[in-house]
Amino acid sequence: MLVGVTGRNASGKTTVVQWFAGRGVRTVSCSDLIRAWLAEQGIEESRETLIEGGRELRRRGGPGILAEMLLEALGGEDAVIDSIRTPGEVEALRARDDFILIEVTAGADSRWARSQDRAHPGDPADRATFVAQEESEEVASDEAGQALVATAEMADLILINGGTVEGLHKDLENLLNRLS
DSSP, X not given: OEEEEEESTTSSHHHHHHHHHHTTOEEEEHHHHHHHHHHHHTOOOOHHHHHHHHHHHHHHHOTTHHHHHHHXXXXXXXXXXXXXXXXHHHHHHTTSTTEEEEEEEOOHHHHHHHHHHHOOTTOOSSHHHHHHHHHHXXXXXXXXXXXXXXXXXXXXXXXXXXXXXXXXXXXXXXXXHHHO
């Protein structure tokens, strides 16, 4: 089974991936490939450099390059892939018959509150910036950019994360039972 996870900022993607990891499933991220490339280039990691690094890698290798690189590294192994942000990545991952894309959704107020609680480097300090960042990631101007709306439309399943972590875990347990 190959599971991909997509969703907006602070929707709960990392919590979903961590849940799978806790069950012994290998987890990887498209962002990890970008981080490695930034390090090779001597570029300091930030939200902005991750976004631009992803765009640059897609310009060089095509819209599905990050997913293609992960598929090669996985070699058919079961895994959960975090941070899928473009239709090109989804299309590349669909090369595996066992690929399922899950969109994790949560309301804007919940996501804003989570963003403030977690305070990751690069998370905006004010709501206006949070909204502006989100809007800039919704629709891509070209195949190299993030396109969260189009990517979400390709999801096989939608996981609504509107409650507690325990509730999300219960939903994941039910989901895994359905997939097995």
